[in-house]
Amino acid sequence: MQKYEQQVRDILDALGGESNIEQATHCVTRLRLALKDESKVDSDKLETIDIVKGSFSANGQFQVVIGQGTVDQVYREMIAMTNIGESSKEDVKEASSKKMNPLQRAVKTLADIFIPILPAIVTAGLLLGINNILTGPDIFFDGQSLIDVYPQWADLAEMINIIASAAFAFLPALIGWSAVRRFGGSDLLGIVLGLILVHPDLLNAWAYADAQEAGEVPIWNLLGLEIEAIGYQGQVLPVLFASYILCKIELALRKRVPDAIQLLVVAPVALLLTGFITFIAIGPLTFALGNGITSMFVWLFDVLPAVGGFVYGILYAPLVVTGMHHAFLAVDLQLTGTGDGTFLWPILALSNIAQGSAALAMMFVSHNEKVKGLSGTSAVSAYLGVTEPAMFGVNIRFKYPFICAIIGAAIAGTFISLNSVLASAVGVGGIPGFLSIFPQDWIPFFIGMGIVIIVPFTLTFLYGKLVVKEHS
Template sequence: MAQYEKQVKEILEAIGGEENIEKATHCVTRLRMALKDESKVDSEKLESIDIVKGSFSTNGQFQIIIGQGTVDKVYKELVAMTGIGESTKDDVKESSAKNQNWLQRGVKMLADIFIPILPAIVTAGLLLGINNILTGEDIFFDGSSVVAEYPQWAGLAEMINIIASAAFVFLPALIGWSAVKRFGGSELLGIVLGLFLVHPDLLNAWAYAEAQEAGEVPTWNLFGLQIEAIGYQGQVLPVLVSAWVLAKIDIYLRKRIPDSIQMLVVAPVALLVTGFLAFIIIGPITFAIANAITGGFVWMFSTLPAIGGLVYGAVYAPLVITGMHHAFLAVDLQLVGTGNGTFLWPILVMSNIAQGSAALAIYFASRNENLRGLSATSSVSAYLGVTEPALFGVNLRFKFPFICAIIGASTAGMFITINGVLANSIGVGGLPGIFSIIPGYWTSFAIGMAIAIIIPFALTYLYAKLASDEFKK
C-alpha cells in the first residue's frame, strides 16, 4: 500500500467521491479543488482524518490543509488513484469561476491583477522603511535624524528612496502590465500604456489641484476640444479601465490583421486609440471617481475615526475569508499615491497580528501535538503577514479564536485610527509592518500591535480553558 493511500481514500469519501471533483491541484500546504457540489462535503469526517489540518471554501475553490511536503505526496496519490488527472492552478481557478457570482468574479479579477505586482510593492515598502529609519526624526536622536547627525549617510538615504519609490512613481506601468495580461492582451503594450500616463511632459497629478486653483492646467487643442494634459501618477482606476480597453482593441486587431503586417498595425493603432480615449474620456471620468472614493474614505476616517477603525478592524478578517479584501488594495495604493499615506493598511496589520495571537493561544491551551504544531507555525506565519494557515487551519476551525481575534483587531484598529496612524507605503502585513509606518506614528502603532497581541491571546486562552469543553481535557 502506498504511503497515503488510506488517507486519500478517506478524503475522497468525505468530499463526495471522485465524481464530485472537477479539477484538483495543490499549493505549498493545501489541496485546491473545484468541486461540482460542495454541499456533499462532510467537513467533520474530513477533518477527523489524521493528515488533514483543516478545510475551507473560498472564491469557488474547496481547499484542504495538509501541510508542506506531505501535500505533494497526497496529491500524487490522489491523481494516481483517480481519473481526474493533474491540473494547474489556472485550470482550477477557471473551473471554480463557474461557481462564483458577479461580485466574486469582480474581486477575483482585482486579485489576479494586483497579486502579481505585490512583491514589487511590498519590497518597495520595506526599502522605504529603511529610508524612514535614516531620515525620520526622533527615532535615534531628539528632534533630529540619522542623516542630519551623520550627513555622510544622506546620499545613501536618497539612493534608497529613489529605488524604493520607483514602484509607486511608476505604479500605472506595473498595473498596466498586469491588467492587460489579465485581460488577454499584450502585457508589453500595458507597460507602455502605464508609462505614457505618467509621462514627465504631462502635468503631475500631485500638482493638479494647485494648478487648477491657479488656472494654470495645461491643455491640448484637439479639433476644438480642450483636453487637459495631466498625468495619472498614483492613480489606479484610470489605468485599470484603459488597460481593459487596450486589451480588447489588441485582441480584436490581432484576430483580423494578417500576421505579416501585425507589427506595423496592431500596436500603433491599439496604443493611439487607447491613448486618445484615456486622455479625452477615461482619464477625466475615472480620475474624478477615484478621487471621490478616496475622498469618501478620508472623510469617514477623519470625521469618525473611532468607528472607521473599529468597523474596518472587525470586518477585515471576514473579508479575507471571502477574498474581497483584495478590492481594498486598490484603495490603499490610491491613498499612498495621492494622499499623505494610507490609514487602511495599518488596520490590516492589526488584523493579521490578532489572528496570529489567537492561534498562538491555542498552542498553549491545547494538549494535541498536531494542533500545537499547526498553531505554532501558523501564528508565526500570521505575524509575518500570511494569515491563511492561522485563519483557516486553527481559528475558523474552533470559531471562538476567530471571534477573539476580531475583538482584538477592532480594538487595535480603533486605537491607531484615533491616533491618526498612517503608512507611507504597503509593506509586510505583520510585525515588520512598523517599518512602513511614518516614524512619527511608531509609538501609537506599537501600542496598537500590543493590543492586537494581548487581547486575542488572553481571550482565546481563557475561553479555551474555562468555557470550551474540548480544551478542558
C-alpha cells in the same frame, strides 16, 4: 504504497469522492479544487486527517491547506491514484468562476490583477520603511534624523528611496502588465500603456491640485476638444479601465488583421486608440472617481475615526475569508499614491497579528497534540504576515478564536485610528509591518500591536479554559 496514499484516499472520501472533483491544482501550501457540489464535503472528517491543516471555500474554489512541500507530493499522488487529471490554476479558476455571482467575479478579477504585483509592492514598502528610519526625525535624536547627525548616510538613504519608490512611481505600468495579462492581451502592451500614463512630459498627478489652483494645467486641443495633459501617477482606476479597453481592441484587431501585417498594425493602432480614449474620457472620469472614493474614506477617518477603525477592524478578517479584502488593496495604493499615507493598511497589519495571537492561545488550550503544533507554527506565520494557516487551520475551525481575534483587531483599529496612525506604503502585514508606518506614528502603533497580542490571546485562553469543555 505511496507515502501519502492513505491520506489522499481519506481526503478524496471527505471531499465527496473522486466524482465530485471537477478540476484540481495546487499552490505553495494548498490544494485548490473546483468541486461539483461543495455540500458533499465532510469538513469534520477532512479536519481529522493528519496532513490537513485546514480547509475553506473562497471565490468558487474549495481549498485544503496542506503545507509547503507536502502539498506538491499529495497532489502528485492524487493525480496518480485517480482519473482527475492535472489542471492549471487557470483551469480551476475558469471552472470555479462559473459558480460565482457578479460581485465575486469582480473581486476575483481584482485579486488576479493585484496578487502578481504584491511582491514588488511589499518589497517597496519594506525599503521605504528603512528609508523612513534613516530620514525620520525624533527616532534616535531629538528634532533630527539619523542622516542629519550622520550626513555620510544621506546618499545611501537617497539611493534606497529611489529603489523603493520606483514601484510606486511606475505603479500604472505594473498594474497595466498584470491587468492586460489577466484580460487576455499582450502584457508588454500593458506595460507600455502604464508608462504612457506616467510620461514625464505630462503634468504630474501629485502637482495637479496646485496647478489647477494656479490655473496652469496644460491643455491639449484635439479637434476642438480641450483635454487636460495630466499624468496618473499613483492612480489605480485609470489604468485598470484602460487595460480592459486595450485588450478588447487588441483582440478584435488580431481576429481581423492578416498575420503578415499584425506587427505593423495591431500594437500601434491598439495603443493609439486606447491612448486617445484614456486621455479624453477614461482618465478624467476614473481620476475623479478614484479621488472621490479615497476622499470618502479620508472623510470617514477624519470625522469619525473611531467608527472607521472599529468597523474596518471587525470586517477585515471576514473579508479575507470571502476574498473581498483584495478590493481594498486598490484603495490602499490610491491613498499611498497621494504621498499622505494610508490609514487602512495599519489596521490590516494588526488584524493579522490578532489572528496569530488567538492561534497561539490555542496551543495552551487544546489537548490535541496536532492542534498544539499547528497552533504554534501558524501563530509564528501570522506574526510574520501570512495568516492562512492560523485563520483556516485553527481559528475558524474552532470559531471562538476567530471571534476573539476580531474583537482584538477592532479595539486596536479604533485606538490607532483615533491616533491617526498612517503607513507610508503597503508592507508585510504582521509584526515587521511597523517598518511601513511613519516613524512619528510608531508609539501608538506599538500600543495597538500590544492590544492585538494581549486581548485575543487572553480572550481565547479564558474562553477556551472556562467555557469549552473539549478541544479536539
